[in-house]
Amino acid sequence: MDRFWEIDFTRGIALVMMLVSNFVTDLQFFANYNTFSLFWWWLARITAFIFVFLVGISLNISYNKAKKEGQANFTKFLKRGLFIFGLGLLITVVTYFTIPQAYIRFGVLHLIGLSIILTYPFLKLKRGVSLWAGLSLMVIGLLFPQPSFVSVDYFPLLPWFGVVLCGLYFGKLWYAKGERKFNLKHELSKKNPLCFLGRNTLWIYLIHQPIFIGILYMLGFIV
Numbered sequence: 001m002d003r004f005w006e007i008d009f010t011r012g013i014a015l016v017m018m019l020v021s022n023f024v025t026d027l028q029f030f031a032n033y034n035t036f037s038l039f040w041w042w043l044a045r046i047t048a049f050i051f052v053f054l055v056g057i058s059l060n061i062s063y064n065k066a067k068k069e070g071q072a073n074f075t076k077f078l079k080r081g082l083f084i085f086g087l088g089l090l091i092t093v094v095t096y097f098t099i100p101q102a103y104i105r106f107g108v109l110h111l112i113g114l115s116i117i118l119t120y121p122f123l124k125l126k127r128g129v130s131l132w133a134g135l136s137l138m139v140i141g142l143l144f145p146q147p148s149f150v151s152v153d154y155f156p157l158l159p160w161f162g163v164v165l166c167g168l169y170f171g172k173l174w175y176a177k178g179e180r181k182f183n184l185k186h187e188l189s190k191k192n193p194l195c196f197l198g199r200n201t202l203w204i205y206l207i208h209q210p211i212f213i214g215i216l217y218m219l220g221f222i223v
Contacts, residue, residue: 004061004180005188005195011054012194015201017047019208025152026212029102031221048108051201052160055112056119056130056167057175063123064178077120085113087206091153099152107153109205114157115164122165127172134165 021044027033028040066072088109095103104110122130141159174181188195197204216222 003190003199004175005190005192006184007054007057007061008190008195008198009188009192010050011198011201012192012196013198014047014050014054015197015204016194017043018051018205021047022208023212026209026216027221029099029152030216048155048160049163051108052111052115052155052163053167053170055115056134056164056169057171059116059119059123059164060168060171061175061178064175068178072123074120077116081113081116083113084109084116084202087202088113091206095152102150102152104153105149105151106156107151108155111155111157111160111164115161118157118161119164119168122168127169130165130172131169134162134167134169137162137165 021040024033024040025044028037063072063077066076088104088107088111091107091109092104122133137157138159139162141156141162144158146156190196190199213222
C-alpha cells in the first residue's frame, strides 16, 4: 500500500510550524523573548492538534495495511508504541540533566507511544465509538485541572488522546479499509520537500532541538 501524499504533505506543513514554534519557545526560555506571545501560544496549540490528529488517521491506515498483510495483531502495535514511548523517556532523561527546571515529563512522544497502544481496541470498533470517546475525553481534559509545574513539552492523555481518537474517526471515514475515499485533482511528487519532511518527522523531531540549542549557543543566548 502506497503512502498518501496528502497526509505526508500536511504533516510536513505541521513540522515546519513546529520548528518555528519550538525555536520561538527556545528564545522565550533562554533569551526572555516575549513579543506576540498570544500568537505563538495559538500557533503551538494548532500545530500540536494537527500532529496528534494525524496520528489517529495514520493508525487507521497502518492497521488496514497490517490487516491485509495478516499482521494486524496487538503485538505489532505494542512494539511500535513502546519504541516511541522509549524515545520519549530518553528525551525525559536528557532534558532532566540539561533543563531540570522544566524537563519533559510527558511530551508528544510519550503521548504518541501510549496512544498507539491504547488505540488498538478502537481500531476494531465502529468509527462512531472513536468519535464520541474522543470528544468526551477532550471535554474532560479541558475541564480537568492541570498540574502546576513547568515543562517545555507537555501532552497529557486528557485531552490529547481524545484528539487521537477523533483523528481515528476521520481516518476510518476518509480512508476506509486503508483506501482513499475521495478524489484529488492533483498529485504531488514524493520528492516534494514538504512530503519528504512529512515522511521523516520522527527523526527530524529528535535532532531539531540540539541544533536549535547549538544555534542559540553560537549566537550568545546561552552561556
